Amino acid sequence: MAQQHLDPTDPTGEALAGYLRAQATEFLRALRLHRETGGATGNGTEDPVDAARALRRSVRRISASLHTFRPLLEPEWSESLQPELAWLSGTLAMEHAYAARQERLLLALHRLSGATVFPAQSAVAATSSAVGAVVGSRSAGAERVGTTAQTTTGPPAPTPTTDRGNLTVGAAKAGALLERQLTLARTRAHSTALQALGSSRFHAVADKIAVLASEVPLTTTAPTTALQPLAAAAEDRLTDAIAALPLVTAGSPYNAEALIHGLSPDPSPHPQDAPWHQVRLLLRLHRYAREALHGTGGPTDLRLLTAGQALDRHRDASEAAAAAASAARTPRIAPATAYALGVLHADQRHEVEAARFTFQQCWQKQAVSTP
Numbered sequence: 001m002a003q004q005h006l007d008p009t010d011p012t013g014e015a016l017a018g019y020l021r022a023q024a025t026e027f028l029r030a031l032r033l034h035r036e037t038g039g040a041t042g043n044g045t046e047d048p049v050d051a052a053r054a055l056r057r058s059v060r061r062i063s064a065s066l067h068t069f070r071p072l073l074e075p076e077w078s079e080s081l082q083p084e085l086a087w088l089s090g091t092l093a094m095e096h097a098y099a100a101r102q103e104r105l106l107l108a109l110h111r112l113s114g115a116t117v118f119p120a121q122s123a124v125a126a127t128s129s130a131v132g133a134v135v136g137s138r139s140a141g142a143e144r145v146g147t148t149a150q151t152t153t154g155p156p157a158p159t160p161t162t163d164r165g166n167l168t169v170g171a172a173k174a175g176a177l178l179e180r181q182l183t184l185a186r187t188r189a190h191s192t193a194l195q196a197l198g199s200s201r202f203h204a205v206a207d208k209i210a211v212l213a214s215e216v217p218l219t220t221t222a223p224t225t226a227l228q229p230l231a232a233a234a235e236d237r238l239t240d241a242i243a244a245l246p247l248v249t250a251g252s253p254y255n256a257e258a259l260i261h262g263l264s265p266d267p268s269p270h271p272q273d274a275p276w277h278q279v280r281l282l283l284r285l286h287r288y289a290r291e292a293l294h295g296t297g298g299p300t301d302l303r304l305l306t307a308g309q310a311l312d313r314h315r316d317a318s319e320a321a322a323a324a325a326s327a328a329r330t331p332r333i334a335p336a337t338a339y340a341l342g343v344l345h346a347d348q349r350h351e352v353e354a355a356r357f358t359f360q361q362c363w364q365k366q367a368v369s370t371p
Contacts, residue, residue, distance in 0.1 A: 011293050013072045013222030016065065019292045023061045024213035030054035031206060034197070052092055052193070059089045062209070064288040068234045072222035084205045091196045094189035097319070102182035104320050106175055108347050109340070113171040170336030174344065177327050177337065231289040238282040245275055247360045273318045276356065280311035303362055310359040317351035324348060 034051035063085035066078045196202055287304055328341035 011227045013069075013218050013225050013227070015295075016069050016072060016222070016227055016292055017216040017218055019295070020062060020065055020216050021213055022296070023058045023065075024209045027055060027058035027062070027206075027209050028213060030058060049096070053096070056089055056092045059085050059092070060284070061288050061291070062212070063089065064285050065292055068285055068289045069227065069230050069292070071230065072219055072225055072227075074217040074219060077217045081205070081208055084201070084208075088196070088202065088205055091193055095186055095193055098182050098186035098189055100316065101320050101323055102179065102186065104316060105178050105182070105324060105344060105348075108320075109171055109175050109178070109344055112343060112347055113168055113340075170334060170338070170340035173334060173337040174327070174340040177330060177333065177341075178323070181327060182323065227289075227293055231286075231293055234282070234285050234289045238279070238286045241275070241279045241282050242363060245279060246272075247364070270318060270322070273314075273352070276311065276314055276359075277318075280308070280315060283308055283311060303365065307359055307362045310355050310362060314352055314355035314359070317348045317355060321345050321348035321352065 030051050034055065037051060063082055066073060066082045066085070070078055283304070287308065290301070290304075324341050324345040328338050328345065
């Protein structure tokens with residue numbers, strides 16, 4: 001790279017090395033915690049779910065830094081490590097994704113059916129009682145929408161009505177079908193993650209990260225090379241991807257193209273979703289590049305945080321809609337069950353549109369406020 005005239009305050013490759021060492025240390029700490037808990041709940045004060053989440057968090061940041069600041073790192077080392085980090089992050093994320101999808105869909109099904117959930121119960125833990133409520137049993141409590149738990153106090157919720165036709169009739173079986181399919185998928189993902197963490201492939205990755213905690217393989221010119229141009233390039237890629245999004249369509253009350261594909265028997269991913277998923281990944285790369293520049297204790301851009309939350313919600317709703325559509329294709333299910341799953345699919349596609357609208361409002365506000 002060409003020699004640059006640096007301001008003494010500009011972060012350089014030395015700052016990147018410090019950031020990578022910190023993330024590698026976090027990985028090793030999370031790995032030790034995961035081993036201490038044994039991968040099972042209830043045998044200690046720490047939750048292995050938190051340990052797995054910490055592992056994913058550090059792996060994502062290391063992988064993003066290798067991608068954004070690739071010219072500052074030894075090519076052979078970074079090119080061999082990055083696909084392994086992607087494999088590990090994806091493997092560790094699947095169990096949580098299936099659990100969150102199950103909870104989202106069951107809560108949405110209960111809400112659409114006029115059912116309620118007891119305040120102290122989550123949708124997954126209270127599936128049997130909540131599914132009973134779907135078909136008309138009386139229960140008091142508070143409704144939870146989305147993946148964030150909300151507990152309310154006060155008088156009991158109104159008794160679910162029974163004038164919802166086929167949705168109420170088929171909702172119980174739809175909920176049982178979703179629970180069975182997603183619980184099986186979650187169990188398989190858990191087994192896959194445990195096998196991965198015990199594999200020689202994982203141990204090779206962990207050894208490389210352990211070395212990274214003390215020695216970062218920078219190029220010879222990296223210590224005096226500014227990080228800002230590479231971080232700016234990551235931001236430019238994000239800006240270009242957002243510019244290509246159909247923001248005018250986002251949040252439209254009647255997105256005919258999305259409706260037509262949603263009614264299609266084609267099980268392939270929704271064609272409108274891919275660009276939004278790409279923007280979500282680029283936004284994450286931009287956020288992590290900012291962390292490398294300013295440190296994890298640096299200033300927080302609330303608008304970027306809000307935009308990221310909207311895109312996470314978009315991803316979750318999109319995948320939940322696909323799961324509902326997949327369940328509706330199960331052979332020999334009752335028409336009322338398929339109808340309930342179809343309504344659930346439409347509800348989640350509405351959530352997709354709402355998330356796009358939220359992102360649109362957030363990003364346009366950001367663009368207007370930028371000098």
